Amino acid sequence: MNALEFDRYSIRFGDFQVLREISLGVEEGSFVAILGPNGAGKSTLLKSVLGLTQGLPQEGRVQISGSVRVLGKDPGEVPPDWMGYVPQVKGFDRSFPALALEVVVSGLRRSWPLRIRPEERRRAEAMLEQVGALHLAGRRLGRLSGGELQRVYLARALIREPRLLLLDEPATGVDAVGEADLYRHLEAYQSAHSQGAARVTVLMITHDWEAAQHHASQVLLLNRRVVGYGRPEAVLCHECLAEAFGHVGHAHSLVMGR
């Protein structure tokens, strides 16, 4: 079954066509790496799944499935805890007095905690520990580094135990060890929360070709339209890269030169 389906989906910002006629079925349980140049519409694609593009001129459909409860639903109809999201731009108010632990709990409650219950604290701390960020629990969010923020936001996305994970460049700013950890966590989460046919699906935007090749079950090459979608070895070919990026420069030699 497809966890996610795009049917001739297009979206514009004013006169600017960001995504054109995206048709794509993401099978449940996939780990999709989304690759493409800056401005390719990768973030916009994830936002369309989250229902954040409502009110913009869109055509076609985005549908989410995964169970009897969630069968061919529009983004706005899916239970909000179905999806976990790590945004690319951490657009939070830097002067807002927030502790990392509260941010994780907000992922559970979908609102801001006035008081954190012991049970919530326990879960949030366990989640932070899993992503190697327990030591950040009591730190102020506005004072964390980029890589530290990524870990806190990942814990925030995972704590609600989503069936569909939408991660927008979650490895950016994370150190090399942290990046290896990230894939380990995601794979562990995916297998721990998949029973039988009900499987967790991950969509992750990245610029790391090598990691995509190693860890993703599918690769989506995107440049305003679908340039390629399929198994990494099929999609990360010379012609596809040339088509997605317009030129095969350094990025290509990184993949092919190994």
Place this chain on the structure above:
Amino acid sequence: MLEALQFPFLQRALLAGLMVGGLASYLGVFVVQRRLSFLGDGLAHAAFAGVALGLFFHTEPLWVALPFAVAVALAITWVRERSNLGDDTAIGIFFAVSVALGVLFMSLRQGFAPDAVAYLFGSILAVTKADLLAVGAVALLVVLAAPLWKHWAYATFDRELALADRRPVSLHDYLLAGLVALMVVTAVKVVGIVLIAAFIVIPAAAARLLSRTFAAMTLLSVSFGVLSVIPGLMVAYQLDVPAGSAIVLVQAAVFALALWLRR
């Protein structure tokens, strides 16, 4: 001071002051954190236009000022949502239009308007039962809206995350703006158009300096807002100076103390 509390006018002053202090500093937490500090001033001047219009038609100014200020608050929120104008720009435009209208209505009305001066600077010692009831009604609304704290806070922290979690963020924005407008209009008679913004901004700003969490900031802000009313009123009564000014100066002292404590 304690024996002075047997005077009903002082009881009303204290009660009105405590309620306005608490309400303004509670809603002020969101206003300040959303960088809408100018909103209090903007709405106070919208209230001024409403009051002027009410006086012009010889009706109870409150009944004109209330809908007028609420309409302006909703309009500011609408413009902010729809345009890329800076927050202050949208507010500034309504601010200017309100003042222009207020002055226009005042000048259309023949003769001097001493009652209008009362609105400019407030008269906490002249608070009537009706004024008190109006503030009390707004207090009741704000208490009823207490469950919105967690949603307002969430959207203040990160609007996109709240939207991704399918919260009705813009409905909540309008409710916040509407409540701030109601609070400002009913408080204007008590503390005056000129000073109400201070009641909204100063306690919240002082609280933020000392808080690690938004919950703590809220509690501290309300404490500052409520507690600075008492010494303020005492000073005003003893020295026979305007109470609104005295309270704001106490708040400013608290802010200075917070700045110093935070070093």
